Amino acid sequence: QLRATFNGQGNFDQKFEFYKNVPLLVLDDLGAGKWTDWALEKIELLVDFRYMNQKPLIVTSNLTLGDLMSRAPRIGSRLVRADGAKVIDVSGDEYMIFKGGN
Secondary structure (H helix, E strand, C coil): CCHHHHHCCCCHHHHHHHHHHCCCEEEEEECCCCCCHHHHHHHHHHHHHHHHCCCCEEEEECCCHHHHHHHCHHHHHHHHHCCCCCCCCCCCCCCCCCCCCC
């Protein structure tokens, strides 16, 4: 949604303020795909703001904590240092369900 603001779909500053201050932010599938420098910077700013202001954040990722720490150390360190932080490792096979077709 933040990227879409550059194509005229809303106001970036308003959306970013919303995500910074929403009562509970969920970043789903963090680390999926390739991160641009811009996207990494914005995620770091969000995580850092929520960390500094003790706002709840839930992050899901296909990355291990070690992978996240090496790929985005500022994000990883904030996630593990936050008051009440819990890292829950859920391991298992990946299952994809395809619909339609034959």
